[in-house]
Amino acid sequence: MKDHEYHALVDAFFQYVEDTVDEQYPDIDCERAGGILTLAFDNKTKVILNKQEPLHQIWVATRENGYHFDLQGDRWVDNRFGNELKALLGKACSDQSGEPVQFP
Numbered sequence: 001m002k003d004h005e006y007h008a009l010v011d012a013f014f015q016y017v018e019d020t021v022d023e024q025y026p027d028i029d030c031e032r033a034g035g036i037l038t039l040a041f042d043n044k045t046k047v048i049l050n051k052q053e054p055l056h057q058i059w060v061a062t063r064e065n066g067y068h069f070d071l072q073g074d075r076w077v078d079n080r081f082g083n084e085l086k087a088l089l090g091k092a093c094s095d096q097s098g099e100p101v102q103f104p
Helices: 003-024 085-097
Strands: 029-033 036-040 046-052 057-061 066-072 075-078
Touching (some): 003 029, 003 046, 046 085, 057 085, 075 085
Antiparallel strands (some): 036 046, 046 057, 057 066, 066 075
C-alpha cells in the first residue's frame, strides 16, 4: 500500500468514528489533531487512535491496553489479539463511558 492510500483509508475511518460519535453519542467528545483522534468521556478517561504511517497501522490506546491494527482486506485487525477495530472500539467506549456504544 502506498502512503497516500494509507492516509486516505485512515482519514476515512477517523471521519466515520467522528460522524458516528457526533450523531449517536453526544456525551463523548471527539477531537482530531493531526494524525490523532481522541475520544474523551465524562469520567475523564480517553480512547486515543493514532496513525502510525511508517508501519501503515492504526494504534489504539484504551484504559485497558494498547492495540496495533493492520489492514487485512477491508478490515483493520489487531496484530496481537485478532480483534477487529470497530468491535474493539465499541467495547472500549462502552467500558469507559458506562453506556453501550457500537460502531456498525
